[in-house]
Amino acid sequence: MRKNKKAFINGNIFTVNERMKWAESIITSCGKIIFVGTNSQAQNFIDDDTEIIDLNGKLVLPGFIDSHAHLILGGFYLQGIDLSTAKSKTKFQNIFSDFIKNHKSGWIKGGNWNHQLFDKVELPTKEWIDEITKGIPVFVHRMDYHMALANSVALKQANITAETSNPVGGTIEKDESGEPTGILKDKAMDLIYKILPTPTTDEYQNAIQLAMNEAEKFGITSVHDISYKNHFAELQKFEREKKLTCRIYSILPIELHKNIIKSEIICPFGNDKLKIGAMKAFADGSLGSSTAYFSEPYEDDKSNYGLAMEILSSGKLSDWAFECDKHSLQLVIHAIGDRAISEVIDIYESINKVHGNRDRRMRIEHAQHMNKNDFQRLYNNNIIISAQPYHLYDDGPWAINKIGNERLRTTYAFNSFLKNNIRLCFGSDWPVSTFNPIEGIYAAVIRQTSDGLNKNGLISEEKISVEDAVKCYTINAAFASFSEELVGSIETGKFADFIVLDENIFTISSEAIRDVKVEMTIFNGEIIYSLKK
CATH class of the missing domain: 2.30.40.10 (Urease, subunit C, domain 1)
Incomplete structure (x- = not known):
């Protein structure tokens, strides 16, 4: 019994x-x-x-809360081609050759490639893979999902030619003759997205189950999910079958805010396992794609300041943000470059002044490259920073080539956020980066980079303690989703979401943290994962 x-x-x-x-x-x-x-x-x-x-x-912690992940994208990513190990053109091509042996039809998706790690740093082109993928459309993302490679079949289906103009907020890379290279950046990727076949319900449900399996293994009991078209509907189906094994705070595209308002939904809306939480917008792109929006030009391209999203440059983002706030919808805005961050703070500052003070919990996602004058503004406006520490490990080796020494000093400024009493929470950005919070804690504490060259840590003064890193993955993340009374700490009356680790991350060396495994995951009082099994 x-x-x-x-x-x-x-x-x-x-x-x-x-x-x-x-x-x-x-x-x-x-x-x-x-x-x-x-x-x-x-x-x-x-x-x-x-x-x-x-x-x-054994050490027990509250269940990890990932404050920024793409659950369904991650589930699909696990089924696609994995180019993360490609360090050269030849390896890139070999991975395609091996994958195509068992993939004779339908789109090839996935990716996770990083050209900054190639032996010759260059963007891949359609010519790299056209011969290998004859007749099969390909669309594979760079690791940051702000750039992707399409082969000639995909470009033809999307009618992308030498005559196709850059969409606002996007770039179609072209060679010297004016022909598309296959690289599409930010809003240019929409030209492919609109022709991709919509997954079936079975495919969605399988992707969600794969994502749940990963969350269980890594001790993640709550996720702030960046949800796209059809995602929330499919998550509801999964929840109604009582299969969710983590709590999901769904963050919807800001373009849908009028629908939420018209529906008279007051967020957070839902139950203890699945809620609509907030509205997400993009202010800029990413550093690796050279589309993060900066006040000064890139070091490796003095003509490029990055790419402001059209909704930011047109003023539409400000209008939408005011409308969301008027109806108590939490705002979650992606901003990576210092100028993008500053302009988002401007919007939030204006909202506070015009609409008056209340418990808004407005968020900036990533906030990777700060202007040193903006830390005080973040604090003054009660803005939450949702950061992804493992990006530091991935980007560290080449970031200096793009932004130089001076701007590097306020990159991934975790300790500066905490010293300035700014609420900081951590997530993964999975599948852009590893889903494993233990690796995120390792990155925040030691600040080592993937090339192993920063022995004392990249900008060592920005290291934080293990305790602070754990709080960023637990109670701080709970606060960022208005859930601190329910989860985020082990207290009487809260949900029984906690984990057991196989080693004590408070007592082992910082270098050893990344090898620690989750031994047991308890969700809603039930043991849903055991390493021994």
Whole structure:
């Protein structure tokens, strides 16, 4: 017979609760935590209806909360071509040759390539893969999803030719003769998106299940999901079948805000496992695609300041943001370059002045390259920063070539955010980067880069402690989704979402953190993942 209570005893429990940081036991019932404290105190709650789980002194943390991920995209990514290991043109082509052996028809998607890691730093072109992929359309993204490569078949189907003009907010790369190279940046990718076949419900549901499996393995019990067309509908179907094993705070495209307002939905709206949370917009592109929007030009291209999205440059983003705020819709805006960040702060500052103070929890996603004068403005306007620490590991080796030493000093400025009392939460941006929060904690604490050359850490003064990094993945992320009373710490009355690690990240060396594994994931009081199994 299934028992109604569980007692997790003999643990080394970091609660993230300032009133009681450490505990030994947790008692759960009906999906909630009903006791946190010492082993001896726990005995008062243990009876014949209690299942006892001995933690054997292992470290317990609140379930990780990923404040920025693309769940369904990630599920599809796991099924596509993986070009992340390509370090040369030859390796790039070989991966395609191997993949195509088992893929004879339909679009080839996926990608995750990074030309900055090629032995010769250059963008791939359609000619690299046309001969290999005859008759099969290809559209594979760079790791940041702000640039993608299409082969000639895909370009033809999308009617992209030498005569096709750049869309506003996007670039069609062309060679010296004026022919498209196959590289499409930002809004130019929409030309392909609109002809891609819509996945079936079965394909969507399979992608969600694959994403859930990954979340369980990495101890992620809540996700702020950047949801695109059809995603929220498919997540609802999955939730109604009671298959969700993490709580999802769905962030919808800001272009849909009028629909939300017209529907009289007051966000957050939903249940404890799936909610509509906020509206997402883009102010600029990415550093790796040279489309992050800066005040000064790129070091490797003095004619390029990056790419402001059309809604930012036209003033539409400001108008939409005001309208969202008027109807209490949380704002979540992507901004990577310093000028994009400054202009988003301008918008948020204006909203606070015009609409008056209230608990808005406006967010800037990424905020990778700060103007040093903007830290105080972030604090003054109660703006939350949602950052992805593992991007530092990926981008570190080549960022200096794009922005130079001076701008590098305020890149991934995690410690500066915290010192300026700015609320900082962490996420992955999966599948752009690893979904594993342990690797994110490692990156934030040690600030090592993928080339291994920054032994003391890239901008070492921006390192943060393990405790602060854990808070960024738990209680701070909960706050960013108005969920701090429900999740984010191990406290009586909160949902029983917590994890057990195989090593203590507070006591091992910083270098060893990245090898730590989640031994057990508990969601809603149930053990949904066990490393031993």
